[in-house]
Amino acid sequence: MLDLRYVSENLPEVKAALLRRGFTDAELLDRLGRLSEERRNLIASVESLRQERNEASQAMAKISDKTSETFQAKRDRLRALGDEIKRGETKQVELEGELETILLNLPNLPRPDVPDGRSERDNVEVRVWGDQPSFGFQPRDHVEIGSQLGILDFERAAKISGSRFVILKGLGSRLNRALMQFMLDVHTSEHGYEEVWPPVLVKDSAMRGTSQLPKFAKDAFRIAKDEEWEAQADARGHDLYLVPTAEVPITNLHADEIVAGSDLPLAYTGYTACFRSEAGSYGKDTRGMIRVHQFDKVELVRFCRPEQGETQLEILTGHAEAILQKLGLHHRVVELCAGDMGFAAQKSYDLEVWLPAQNAYREISSCSWFGDFQARRMKARFRPDPKAKPQLLHTLNGSGLAIGRTVVAILEQNQQADGAVTIPEVLVPYMGGVERIPPVS
RNA sequence: GGAGGAGUGGCCGAGCGGUCGAAGGCGGCGGAUUUGAAAUCCGUUGUAGGGGCGACUCUACCGGGGGUUCGAAUCCCUCCUCCUCCGCCA
Numbered sequence: 001m002l003d004l005r006y007v008s009e010n011l012p013e014v015k016a017a018l019l020r021r022g023f024t025d026a027e028l029l030d031r032l033g034r035l036s037e038e039r040r041n042l043i044a045s046v047e048s049l050r051q052e053r054n055e056a057s058q059a060m061a062k063i064s065d066k067t068s069e070t071f072q073a074k075r076d077r078l079r080a081l082g083d084e085i086k087r088g089e090t091k092q093v094e095l096e097g098e099l100e101t102i103l104l105n106l107p108n109l110p111r112p113d114v115p116d117g118r119s120e121r122d123n124v125e126v127r128v129w130g131d132q133p134s135f136g137f138q139p140r141d142h143v144e145i146g147s148q149l150g151i152l153d154f155e156r157a158a159k160i161s162g163s164r165f166v167i168l169k170g171l172g173s174r175l176n177r178a179l180m181q182f183m184l185d186v187h188t189s190e191h192g193y194e195e196v197w198p199p200v201l202v203k204d205s206a207m208r209g210t211s212q213l214p215k216f217a218k219d220a221f222r223i224a225k226d227e228e229w230e231a232q233a234d235a236r237g238h239d240l241y242l243v244p245t246a247e248v249p250i251t252n253l254h255a256d257e258i259v260a261g262s263d264l265p266l267a268y269t270g271y272t273a274c275f276r277s278e279a280g281s282y283g284k285d286t287r288g289m290i291r292v293h294q295f296d297k298v299e300l301v302r303f304c305r306p307e308q309g310e311t312q313l314e315i316l317t318g319h320a321e322a323i324l325q326k327l328g329l330h331h332r333v334v335e336l337c338a339g340d341m342g343f344a345a346q347k348s349y350d351l352e353v354w355l356p357a358q359n360a361y362r363e364i365s366s367c368s369w370f371g372d373f374q375a376r377r378m379k380a381r382f383r384p385d386p387k388a389k390p391q392l393l394h395t396l397n398g399s400g401l402a403i404g405r406t407v408v409a410i411l412e413q414n415q416q417a418d419g420a421v422t423i424p425e426v427l428v429p430y431m432g433g434v435e436r437i438p439p440v441s
Numbered sequence: 442g443g444a445g446g447a448g449u450g451g452c453c454g455a456g457c458g459g460u461c462g463a464a465g466g467c468g469g470c471g472g473a474u475u476u477g478a479a480a481u482c483c484g485u486u487g488u489a490g491g492g493g494c495g496a497c498u499c500u501a502c503c504g505g506g507g508g509u510u511c512g513a514a515u516c517c518c519u520c521c522u523c524c525u526c527c528g529c530c531a
Binding site for chain 1: 460469486490491499501510
C-alpha cells in the first residue's frame with residue numbers, strides 16, 4: 001500500500017510512475033486526491049467540535065446541582081453537539097473506507113532505475129551462468145523423461161485430483177525431498193537464515209498484508225468458498241486461504257510488531273507446499289509440472305532498514321542463485337521491466353533456468369524488494385534506535401527455489417542418451433548415495 | 442464439541458461514569474555515585490492523525506465493533522483471541 005499523504009501530495013509523479021507499469025487510471029488518482037482533501041477538512045472540523053465538547057463536559061462535572069436549569073440547558077445543547085460529532089465521524093469512516101479501497105488496489109511504484117517495458121520481452125538480462133548443456137540427441141522434456149522413469153505420474157494425479165496436479169514416485173519423490181532438505185540446509189548454515197515451518201492456511205489479513213488480497217482473490221484457494229457452506233454455523237472460524245507461497249505466513253511474522261533496529265536485517269527461510277488456482281492461465285503450460293495447482297517451494301524472506309533495501313535485494317538474489325550454481329544448472333538472471341513486475345514489487349530479479357526441451361529459459365525464482373509497501377499493510381515497523389520513532393520496515397523475498405521446477409530442470413538438463421538422469425553431486429548424500437536415476441530396461 | 446476464566450502502555454499490574462493517556466513495578470534511555478562494574482538515587486520513557494517554519498498544540502486509542510450517557514478504561518450488547526478442565530483426535 002502506498003502512503004496516502006505521499007500520493008496526495010505528489011499526484012503527478014505517482015501517475016507517471018504508475019503509468020510505467022501500465023496503470024492508466026489517472027481519474028482514480030484524481031478522485032483519491034479529492035477524497036484526501038475532503039478527509040483532511042472533515043478531521044479538522046470534527047476535532048474542533050470534540051474539543052468544544054470535552055471542555056464543556058468538564059465544566060458539567062463541576063456543576064454540583066445536576067437538576068438545576070443551567071445544567072439541563074447545557075445538557076441539551078451538548079446533546080445536539082454530540083449528534084453533530086457522530087455525523088462527522090460516520091462521514092469520516094465512509095471517506096477513509098473509500099480511500100483505503102483505492103489504496104489497496106494501487107500497485108507499488110517502480111524504482112526509477114527499473115527499466116521501461118510492457119512485458120517479459122522487455123526484461124533485461126543481467127548475467128548468464130554456465131553453458132547450455134549439449135546433447136548428442138534430441139533432448140526430451142521432463143514429462144517424457146519422468147513418465148518413462150516411473151517417477152512422475154500425471155494420469156493418476158488427474159484421476160485423484162484433476163488436471164494440473166502431479167504425483168512424484170520413487171526416486172522422483174526422493175529427489176523432491178532431497179531438494180527441500182538441501183536448500184534449507186544451505187540457507188540456514190551457509191546464508192544465515194532462520195528456519196521457519198509456518199502454517200499453510202492463513203487468514204485474509206495475512207493475505208492482505210503481502211498483497212495477495214484484495215486484488216488477486218481469484219488466484220488463491222479459499223476454504224469456505226461457496227455461500228451455502230459458508231452459511232453453516234460450523235464453518236465459522238474456518239475462513240482461511242491456502243497459501244500461494246510461504247512469503248505470506250513468513251512475511252507476516254512481524255505484522256503489527258515493532259522490531260529493534262539492532263536486530264536488522266532479519267532473514268527467514270521456510271518450506272511450504274504452495275497452492276495456486278491458476279485462474280486465467282488456461283492453455284498455458286498445461287503439460288507437465290511447470291504450472292500446477294500444488295507445488296513445493298523453499299522461500300527466502302528478509303526484513304531491513306530502508307537504506308539497506310537495495311543491497312539486500314542483491315544479497316537475497318545471490319542466495320537463491322547459489323542453489324542453482326551448486327546444482328550445476330545453467331541459468332540466467334534478468335531484471336524485470338516496470339510492466340512485468342508483480343503488484344507489490346518496486347524492483348525484481350527473476351532467475352530463469354534453462355529448459356532444453358523448450359529451448360528457453362523459464363522462471364524458477366523471483367526475487368523482489370517491496371520497499372515499505374507490504375510493511376504499511378502489515379504495520380510491520382522497526383525502531384531505528386531505542387529513543388527513535390518507529391519506522392516502516394522494508395521487506396524482500398525470493399524463491400530459493402521452486403522445487404518442482406528444479407526437478408524439471410534437473411531431469412531435462414541432466415538427461416542421458418540411455419534415458420537415465422544423473423543426480424547433481426551435492427544432492428547425492430541427500431539421495432542416500434544414489435548418483436543416477438537409472439533407465440528402465 | 443461441553444464447562445469455566447481472562448483480555449489495560451515494550452512486559453507485569455492497579456483503576457469510584459467526570460482534570461485517566463491512565464497509579465505502581467519491571468525493562469529501556471539519560472544523569473549522579475564508582476578506578477570499572479554491580480547495587481543505589483534522580484530524571485525520562487506509548488502509537489496514530491490534524492494544525493504550525495518552529496517551540497508547540499489539538500484529537501483519537503485501555504482486544505474489535507455497536508449501544509446507553511452531557512461525558513465511558515469504568516455500564517449494556519455482540520464478536521474475536523487466549524488460558525484451564527472434560528470429551529474427541531494425528
